[in-house]
Amino acid sequence: MVVIGGEGALVLGGLAASAIAMTMPSAAPLVVQIAMAVAAMIAGAAWIALAGGLRHWRGVNETISSLLLVYIAIAVFNHLVEGLLRDPASLNKPSTPNIGDANMLGTIPGTDIHWGLAYGIIACVLAYILIYRTTFGFGMRVAGGNVKAARMVGLPVGRLVLVACGLAGASAGLAGMVEVAAVHGKANASLIVGYGYTGILVAFLARHNPLAIIPVAIQLGGIGASGGLLQRRLGLPDATVLVLQGLIFIAILTSEVLYGRLPWLKRRPA
Amino acid sequence: MTSAFKLSRRVLLQGSAALGATTLLAGLPFGSAQAKDIAVGFIYVGPRDDFGYNQAHAQGAAALKKLGGFKVLEEENVPETVAVEKTMESMINLDGAALVFPTSFGYYNPHMVKLAKKYDKVRFLHCGGLWSDKDPANAGSYFGYIDEAQYLSGIVAGYTSKTGKLGFIAAKPIPQVLRNINAFTLGARLANPNVTTQVIFTGDWSMPVKEAEATNGLINQGVDVVTCHVDSPKVIAETAEKRGIMVCGYHVDQSKLAPKGYLTGAEWNWEALYPKLAKSAQGGEKIPNLVRGGLKEGVVKTSAYGPLVEEKARKHADDIKAKLTAGSYVIFKGPIKDNKGGTVIAAGTDRGQTDIELEKMNYLVEGVLGAIA
Structure with missing residues (x-):
C-alpha cells in the first residue's frame, strides 16, 4: 500500500490547529499547544483514513485517491482561510488570526532549529517500534504486502488499513501543526509549499524504514538548504537542487536494479 | 544480515581524494567583491x-x-x-x-x-x-500605486476594443488586486461607457494552465482585450497573441511576447527605486520606513504603445498620464457604484491615492462582470 496524499493532511492539520487556537484565547500555552496537536492529528487522520476507507470498501486505488484528495484539501483550506476563518486584518494575504506569541513552540535552546526536529525524530522512532516490534505492526506489514495472504491467516485487513492510514495522516497533520506553531503563527497559503510531496521522496529513499528517514530527511533538507549558496556563489539556477535530488533518486533506482548483477556488487557470503 | 560492502583501502583513498577536491573547490574565490562595495x-x-x-x-x-x-x-x-x-x-x-x-x-x-x-x-x-x-x-x-498605470491601460483598452468586452485574469480577490481591476474598468469606461470587464479569479499567483484556460474562455465569449494580475503574464500574453486578440501587460513589458496585439502595460519601475534606496543605505542616511508612490514619484510606469493603439487613445491616455504625474487627478472619485448597484464612494468624495480606505477595497465597480466570493 502506498499513500502519497500527505500534503493534504498537512495543510488541513495546520488549519485545524490554528482554528482550535482561535477558540481558546485565554488558555495556558501548554493546553493550547496540546489542543492544537490533537486537532491537527484528528484532521490529518480523518483525511487519509478517507483514502483508506475508499480502498477498503470501494476498491479505489489509495495511491491515486490520496493524491487527488490533496487538491480537494487545498481547495477546502483556501475556502476557509479566505472566508470563515479569515482574520479581517489580513487584507492582502488572507490568513487565520495569529495564535499568539505565547503559544509558539520556539526553538531548541542553543540553536535556531525549532522543536519540529524533535517531533520528527520521536515520530520516526515510535513508527519504527510500532511497525517492527509489535504484533499490530507485523499485521500491518502483511496486509500492506499481500491482502489475500493477510485475509487467509485471518487478519482484520479493513481495520489495519484504516488505522495505518489514520496514523499516517495524523503524522502529516502534526507536521502542519508544527509549521503553524513554530514558524508562521497562523494558517495561510505559505503552508502549501509541497512538504507533503518532499515526504514522498524521503520515504522512498529511506526504503520505507522509519529510522532511515531521519538521516535521509536531514540529507535532503541539507541539499535544499544548499540551494541558496549554489545560486549566490556559483551562479547556478535554483533547479540545481532538483537535479541533485534527481541524481540521488536515480542512483538508488540503478543500484536496486544492478544489485547482485555486477561482479563487484555481489553479496559476499556471511 | 551482514554488511554487503567492506571499506577497502582503495575506496577509502578514492573517497579522501574526492573530499579533498571538494574542499579545494569551496576555497576558490567565487564571486568575490572589492572590500568597499x-x-x-x-x-x-x-x-x-x-x-x-x-x-x-x-x-x-x-x-x-x-x-x-x-x-x-x-x-x-x-x-x-x-x-x-x-x-x-x-x-x-x-x-x-x-x-x-x-x-x-x-x-x-x-x-x-x-x-x-x-x-x-x-x-x-x-x-x-x-x-x-x-x-x-x-x-x-x-x-x-500601480493602479494608476492600470487606469491608463484601461483607457487604451476601452478605445481599442471592438466588441466592448474586456477580460481580466486575477489571482485572488484581495484589495490590491481588486483595486487594479476597478482602476482598469474605470479607465476603460472613461473611453467608452458601455465597456464591461469580465473577471476570472484563478485562486493563486502562479497557475499557468488555469491562466491559459481562462484566456481561451474569455476569448470564446467575445472578449478582445485581456489583462491580468498574476505573477507571470507570460501565458496570457502568448495565448492572446496566438488567438489574435489584444493584451495589456502587467509587472514588466511583455511586448516581445505579443508584438502584434500588445497595447500598453502597467509596469513597476524598480530600476529607478532600487538604486535610490541602495545609495541612501550606502551613504548611511536614515532608512525610509515607508515608501510609496505612483507615476509622480516614478515608482510605476507604462509600456510604450503598441501598433494597434490609435491616435485618439494615445492622446487621451497621455493627457490623463500628465495629470497623474502632476498629482492633480483622482481615479477613485465619487460617485462610484459597485456592480451590485450600491454606492461605494459617495458623490463629492475624492479618494486620493494615499487614502487608507482604498487599501481595504472589497468591491468590484459597475461594469465589472464577476463576483468576489
Whole structure:
C-alpha cells in the first residue's frame, strides 16, 4: 500500500490547529499547544483514513485517491482561510488570526532549529517500534504486502488499513501543526509549499524504514538548504537542487536494479 | 544480515581524494567583491525571468549591479516559509549583506520582522507597503500605486476594443488586486461607457494552465482585450497573441511576447527605486520606513504603445498620464457604484491615492462582470 496524499493532511492539520487556537484565547500555552496537536492529528487522520476507507470498501486505488484528495484539501483550506476563518486584518494575504506569541513552540535552546526536529525524530522512532516490534505492526506489514495472504491467516485487513492510514495522516497533520506553531503563527497559503510531496521522496529513499528517514530527511533538507549558496556563489539556477535530488533518486533506482548483477556488487557470503 | 560492502583501502583513498577536491573547490574565490562595495541581497519568490513580478525586481537588481559600488546577491524560488529566514541569515552572515530586499508580500510577517529584530545593524526593505511604527526601525516597506498605470491601460483598452468586452485574469480577490481591476474598468469606461470587464479569479499567483484556460474562455465569449494580475503574464500574453486578440501587460513589458496585439502595460519601475534606496543605505542616511508612490514619484510606469493603439487613445491616455504625474487627478472619485448597484464612494468624495480606505477595497465597480466570493 502506498499513500502519497500527505500534503493534504498537512495543510488541513495546520488549519485545524490554528482554528482550535482561535477558540481558546485565554488558555495556558501548554493546553493550547496540546489542543492544537490533537486537532491537527484528528484532521490529518480523518483525511487519509478517507483514502483508506475508499480502498477498503470501494476498491479505489489509495495511491491515486490520496493524491487527488490533496487538491480537494487545498481547495477546502483556501475556502476557509479566505472566508470563515479569515482574520479581517489580513487584507492582502488572507490568513487565520495569529495564535499568539505565547503559544509558539520556539526553538531548541542553543540553536535556531525549532522543536519540529524533535517531533520528527520521536515520530520516526515510535513508527519504527510500532511497525517492527509489535504484533499490530507485523499485521500491518502483511496486509500492506499481500491482502489475500493477510485475509487467509485471518487478519482484520479493513481495520489495519484504516488505522495505518489514520496514523499516517495524523503524522502529516502534526507536521502542519508544527509549521503553524513554530514558524508562521497562523494558517495561510505559505503552508502549501509541497512538504507533503518532499515526504514522498524521503520515504522512498529511506526504503520505507522509519529510522532511515531521519538521516535521509536531514540529507535532503541539507541539499535544499544548499540551494541558496549554489545560486549566490556559483551562479547556478535554483533547479540545481532538483537535479541533485534527481541524481540521488536515480542512483538508488540503478543500484536496486544492478544489485547482485555486477561482479563487484555481489553479496559476499556471511 | 551482514554488511554487503567492506571499506577497502582503495575506496577509502578514492573517497579522501574526492573530499579533498571538494574542499579545494569551496576555497576558490567565487564571486568575490572589492572590500568597499556594500552587499545588497535580493530574494525572489519565483524565477527571476518569469516575464512578471519577479523579473521586475530582478531588473531593479540588474540596474543596481550596473551602477557599480554594490555587490548584488540574488536568490530565486525562495518560498514564504522558514526558508526565507535562512536565506536572509545566510546573506547576512556569509556574504555580509548590509541591505536586504525580500521582495514577496508573504516574506514580511513573521519572517522579515523576526530577522530585523535579530540583526539590528542590517537594513531590511520589503515590497508590499506594510510597515507600521510597531515594527523595527531598521525595517522598511515600499510599494507603488500601480493602479494608476492600470487606469491608463484601461483607457487604451476601452478605445481599442471592438466588441466592448474586456477580460481580466486575477489571482485572488484581495484589495490590491481588486483595486487594479476597478482602476482598469474605470479607465476603460472613461473611453467608452458601455465597456464591461469580465473577471476570472484563478485562486493563486502562479497557475499557468488555469491562466491559459481562462484566456481561451474569455476569448470564446467575445472578449478582445485581456489583462491580468498574476505573477507571470507570460501565458496570457502568448495565448492572446496566438488567438489574435489584444493584451495589456502587467509587472514588466511583455511586448516581445505579443508584438502584434500588445497595447500598453502597467509596469513597476524598480530600476529607478532600487538604486535610490541602495545609495541612501550606502551613504548611511536614515532608512525610509515607508515608501510609496505612483507615476509622480516614478515608482510605476507604462509600456510604450503598441501598433494597434490609435491616435485618439494615445492622446487621451497621455493627457490623463500628465495629470497623474502632476498629482492633480483622482481615479477613485465619487460617485462610484459597485456592480451590485450600491454606492461605494459617495458623490463629492475624492479618494486620493494615499487614502487608507482604498487599501481595504472589497468591491468590484459597475461594469465589472464577476463576483468576489
